[in-house]
Amino acid sequence: MSKLLQLLSLSLIILISQFFHISHGDVGTAARYSSPYSPTQCFGSDPSQFPSSNLFAAAGDGIWDNGASCGRQYLVRCISASKPRTCIQGQTIQIRIIDYIGTAPSLPSVNGTTIVLSRTAFQTIANSSVDVASINIEFQQV
Ligand SMILES: *[C@@H]1O[C@H](CO)[C@@H](O)[C@H](O)[C@H]1NC(C)=O
Ligand SMILES: *[C@@H]1O[C@H](CO)[C@@H](O)[C@H](O)[C@H]1NC(C)=O
16 A cells, blocks of 8 residues: 555544544443332323333433433443443434432442433343343433
8 A cells, every 4th residue: 555545544544533433422331220110300200201112211420410311311322341242233222311320219230320221221222132230331412
């Protein structure tokens, strides 16, 4: 390869990685929790708080924002995990924050994560045949 071509491909790689860096959100961790999900800190026992997709989550300390995160929507995708073939490639979900994990009626699979996903949400982005308590995620508020 000529020097010019090398330089061109290098700039292209830098451009592409910058583009992906800008278009993506923050990096964090996600655990899962299961039923009972109600009552929640955000909306009590109101059954209409649960989206029909069942894609919802409880906020961890990092994004709870003293309750301001209630009802916020996030795009979430799995980027890595402690075991191979955990992340389902190309799968992004949009979830709604309905609770604070510190006061949720059920415990998370692991403490201290950014977000705690409903069973359905977790299984949509992570391979349910792999036994992991948490995954690394990229998330972005919408
Ligand atoms: C899910 O995990 C199982 C067990 O490790 C593996 O055999 C399978 O290929 C994985 N599926 C995907 C979609 O990665
Ligand atoms: C998380 O913390 C709670 C309360 O301190 C504790 O009861 C629970 O066992 C912890 N969960 C894990 C998976 O360590």
